Amino acid sequence: MxxxxxxxxxxxxxxxxxxxxxxxxxxxxxxxxxxxxxxxxxxxxxxxxxxxxxxxxxxxxxxxxxxxxxxxxxxxRNSGFVIDLPHKFALEHPDPRHKQRLLGLNRSAIDQLQGLIERHGIECQWSHAGKYQGAVGERGLAYLDHFRGLLDNLGEPYRVVERDELNGVLGTNHYSRAIFTPGCYLMQPAxxxxxxxxxxxxxxxxxxxxxxxxxxxxxxxxxxxxxxxxxxxxxxxxxxxxxxxxxxxxxxNRLLPVMTFASWTRPLSDEEMSRTGIQADWGLTPADHAGTTVRMTQDRRLIIRNTYKHVPRYGSSVSETVRRKIQQDHRKAFLARYPQLADVAFTHTWGGTYAISRNFTxxxxxxxxxxxxxxxxxxxxxxxxxxxxxxxxxxxxxxxxxxxxxxxxxxxxxxxxxPEPFLGLGVRTRIRWAAWNSRSEL
CATH class of the missing domain: 3.50.50.60 (FAD/NAD(P)-binding domain)
Known part of the structure; x- marks a missing residue:
């Protein structure tokens, strides 16, 4: 047994x-x-x-x-993206047919979900909003250029969005540039x-x-x-x-348990939306994968997601002290983007565990x-x-x-x-190193 x-x-x-x-x-x-x-x-x-x-x-x-x-x-518990384009590691696969199969499978999933939502009247803030991939500094811009080359090779549509236009949507001039891809859908995952x-x-x-x-x-x-x-x-x-x-x-001995964390605000008021110039219903992922994901929901909540932890015992691996420290880090990322919303507090901070593999298979x-x-x-x-x-x-x-x-x-x-303890030591070291290298994008 x-x-x-x-x-x-x-x-x-x-x-x-x-x-x-x-x-x-x-x-x-x-x-x-x-x-x-x-x-x-x-x-x-x-x-x-x-x-x-x-x-x-x-x-x-x-x-x-x-x-x-x-x-x-x-x-x-995810950030509410239904992504058609695979992450950059998959997009770097040398076989174009492999990447087209992944795209086809992901887009079939989106069609399947949309059909079920329409058929059963599921209220979940479903939206064909697309997705921004954003860069803050030189490190992020280098990743963004690499992503652009991958999209060109794949023949996928995208649009380069500069700081001023981004500010008109995101309500912040924190980002230097982004690439907008149209195939992503947003939703309320729960x-x-x-x-x-x-x-x-x-x-x-x-x-x-x-x-x-x-x-x-x-x-x-x-x-x-x-x-x-x-x-x-x-x-x-x-x-x-x-x-x-x-x-x-x-x-x-083949799966790695990783937890990522998010915090969100209460719904912003009309005055706060007007003060920032922020629009509702968009999502941005970082060009540097260790950076910060930002979401604005249809009901006007801002979400900050970053921080990765190796969690061999899943939720039991994360203490309340660690959660409070993560929320403080989220607050720094939030204020770097929205200093004019310093009076808007987070109402919830949570984590979710998922599986990755060392060979991304x-x-x-x-x-x-x-x-x-x-x-x-x-x-x-x-x-x-x-x-x-x-x-x-x-x-x-x-x-x-x-x-x-x-x-x-x-x-x-x-x-x-x-084997342990080498696995845990290696994963924790890699996560810390990635966070240090990506600190300008957090």
Whole structure:
């Protein structure tokens, strides 16, 4: 039997989740349950996988299990970008066909999400707003020039935006230049994830606050999912568990748990919007990947996201003292951009854990007999989770397609990590070094 050691332990201060109304009481795993398919993890990947399984087999019993409430975990904690363009590491891949496959998969995910939002009337601030990639100083401008060359090679549309024009949108002259790409969508992630959960087909049963603490096979070859107050028996198991995949014994020495942090303000008043000249509903990511992400939501909240931590025990790795220090760092970044809003405080500061791999490779496929996994989104979780979950369900039921061929061609095995304590020392050193080098962009 494989026993789970570390469960999700997210903080209670996620602004996105706090902005939602209280959900109905959860249904929890109780007693012995049998299912045709079980899916662990109700984030973007798990929700998409469960929905697709139900489309294939409307009469099947599908159980979707999560240790927390839907939208409380990582999928509801990102900065609200659904990104079509892969991050720069993927854009540097030497094979143009590889990059086109990634683009096609991400854009298919966006189409899938937009269709579900429209069909089910999901209120989540969904917006085809595009995305700015911004530079502050010479280091950022060098990265921006490199990004521009990658876009030229790929044949992707973009627009260079200079300081004065940026100031008219962002309400700050902090940035020297940005590149605007039109394919990104913005949203309220917790609202979207909860809406996706509430609109699942009838034959998908959701069990929340039901951590699975162990897996084993029975004599008939079924998988037994052991919970605190019950067990699920199923012949096929799909894992949409991201970094927690390693807790079930899979990819254990191949995934790196990283937490990134965000803070946001209350909604700005009409006077504050006018004072700064800021517009609503935009997103900016840093040209230097270790810099600061800034979002302005549709309901006028400013978000600052930076600071990365290696978190081997997930949320348990971050103390309240560390969180307060991170909020102070966010405040410095906020005031550097918006000194005229010094009287506007942060209302929430939160973190979210995701998985990266040392070779920037995503895992997708059958990981054990009857067990299928999509793990390691490398920071593009909303789009990648959505499309990989859908195609993981196709793989589990044997439904081939060109997209399934594409995702199998662009995924592989994350590289092995060095053993502890060398891994932790190396990751922490690299994060600190990146933050030091990128301090002008923070």
């Amino acid at each position: 494989t026993s789970l050691v570390n469960l999700p332990n997210d903080d209670t201060n996620c602004g996105w989740y706090a902005a939602l109304p209280n959900p109905p009481e959860p249904r929890r795993l109780q007693g012995e349950q049998s299912a045709d398919y079980a899916v662990i993890g109700a984030g973007f990947a798990g929700l998409s996988a469960a929905r697709r399984l139900a489309e294939h087999y409307p009469q099947a019993r599908i159980l979707l299990v999560d240790a927390q409430r839907i939208a409380y975990g990582a999928s509801g 609202a979207l994830v909860r809406g996706l959960g509430a609109s699942l087909p009838e034959n998908v049963e959701v069990l929340e606050e039901s951590p699975i603490s162990g897996l084993e096979r029975d004599s008939a070859g079924n998988w037994l999912l052991q919970g605190n107050n019950g067990v699920i028996r199923t012949p096929k198991l799909l894992l949409g568990t991201s970094i927690f995949t390693r807790e079930f014994g899979y990819l254990r 995503n895992f997708f496929g059958e990981i054990s007999e009857g067990v299928y996994a999509s793990a390691c989104d490398n920071g593009v979780g909303a789009a990648w989770g959505t499309i990989s979950g859908r195609l993981l369900a196709d793989l589990a039921v044997g439904a081939g397609s060109q997209q399934l061929d594409d995702i199998q061609s662009v995924t592989g095995m994350p590289s092995l990590n060095p």
